[in-house]
Amino acid sequence: MGSSAEAEPVDPPIPVPDVPGADAGERGLPDRSELTLTQRLIVDASAVADLGLRTGVASLVGGAMLPPVVAGVLRGSNLRQEREHLRFYADLAAEHDAAKSFPAPIAEPRVSVKPANAVARWVAHGNVEHVQFQSSYEALNPDMRNLWRGLNRNNVVHAQHWRHDDGPHPTLCVIHGFLGSPYLFNGLFFSLPWFYRTGFDVLLYTLPFHGRRAERYSPFSGYGFFSNGMAGMAEAMAQAVHDFRSILDYLESTGVEKIALTGMSLGGYTSALIASADDRLQAVIPNVPVVNPESAFDDWWPANKLVEFGRYASGITREEAFASSAFHSPLTYAPKVPKDRRLIITGLGDRLAPPEQAEALWEHWDRCQLHWFPGNHILHVSQPEYLRRMTKFLAPLMF
Incomplete structure (x- = not known):
């Protein structure tokens, strides 16, 4: 990669203290007693x-969940139908067969490519x-197909592709978080110009x-992920996998x-x-991931109250x-990326995606490489350190 690979990452957009994290040991993430005083603080x-951020995000999720729950209460048949839907996905999960749960796209996408805006090129x-x-x-x-076929905006896939003129180059793909879709934010947050300079093409x-x-009149980006009930979330996740596999087809x-x-x-x-x-992935690096959403929802007030009420009303x-x-x-399926090509990153102060979620994935993934930092879901303390860790990996x- 040349000498540029050894250069410092660009400064993260949110100034953070330089308090280093580390790789997890054989027992997993460190006990509190093993942290320095500064790390504990x-x-x-x-x-x-992070508790305030979690409440805000959970309020938005709860707002998206409210319409299907209210409609279900007013029309009991909707809740019975939701229960039947959940059985459908539970039966698929019980087979632990990713090929059946997430079938590959049949044909390569017909891709339209045009120059991005001047701000993207400047970044x-x-x-x-x-x-x-x-x-x-x-x-x-x-039972969900008629609904899904009518999601006109959602059914157009979008990505931003940073390409070198002498390409193609090895490509780092980046997937944003809930609410966090703007390309500019992700480009800066992940120091993607630095990765680009070190020789990667980048795709967001x-x-x-x-x-x-987002469908027309959606009150916020990501609203549709939760506005069609838990069956809708299942289909949204399946579509996220399907469409990204079409991206892989395009890149190839x-x-x-x-x-x-x-x-x-x-x-x-x-x-x-x-x-x-x-x-087909050469490597995968989940960063502050949730891997068991039901257990995460248990702590997401007020969304957790709506989830509980929806379960109660539908007899689930x-x-x-x-x-x-x-x-x-991902805990349901065996990973297809070899162990030495998996790296998980988590924040010990994260309360949106608690480090226990990352540790559960680490256990499922045969205790692959796991790196922690002493920050939360958004404030990635000593982020340049884990960006260097990613580059070394x-x-x-x-x-």
């Missing part, structure tokens, strides 16, 4: 700050294109119902030979799930809900 302070200091194509996804659950993928894929058609994937939060969850469905037990959400959990695999 940072973890505690960032955890408190990258290079050639940036906007990629879009019609999604070939069809809802797995036959937009999740279903986010950004330009342009001559790209090596592709790595990282993602933050919901993007980390999605990246771990993609690594269970497709063997907690166990049934967990069995259904296992359909889109990726360099021999990609170049």
Whole structure:
């Protein structure tokens, strides 16, 4: 990768204290007693700050969940139908067969490519294109297909592609988190200009119902992920995997030979799930991922109250809900990316995606590489350190 690979990452957009984290040991993440006093202070302070963020995000999720829950209460048949839907996904999960749960796209996408805006080119200091194509996804659950076919904006896939003029180069793909779809934010947050300068092409993928894929009149980016009930969330996750596999088809058609994937939060969850469905990834790096959403929802007030009420009104037990959400959990499937090509990153002060979620994925992934930092979901303390850790991990695999 040349000498530029050893350069410092650009300064993160949010100034943070330089308090280093470390790789996890054989027993996993460190006990509190093993942290330095400064690390403990940072973890505690960032955890408190994250509680406010979690409440805000949970309020938005709860707002998106409210319409289907109210409609279900007013029309009892809707809740009975939701229960039947959840059984459908629970049955798929019980087979632990990623090929059946996430079938590959049948045909390569017909891609439209045009130059991205001037701001994107300025951030990258290079050639940036906007990629879009019609999604070939069809809802797995036959009862959801009519709804899904009518999601016109969501069914157009969007991505931003940073390409070198002498390409194609090994490509780092990035998946954003819930609410966090703007390309500019992700480019700066992940120091993508630095990765680009070190020789990577970069592709930023937009999740279903986010950004330009949000349906008309959606109150916020990502609203549709939760506004169609838990069955809708299952289909949204399945479409996220399907459409990204079409992105892989597109990249391969342009001559790209090596592709790595990282993602933050919901993007980390999605990246771990993609690594269970497709063997073409050279490496995967889930960053602050949720991997068991039902257990995460238990702490997400006020969304957790709506989830509990929805279960109660439809006669769904907690166990049934967990069995259904296992359909889109990476803990349900064996990873297709080899162990030495998996790296998980987590924040010890994270309360949106608690480090226990990352540790559960680490256990499922045969205790692969796990790096922690003493920050929360958004404040990634000593982020340049883990960006260097990512580069050290990726360099021999990609170049």
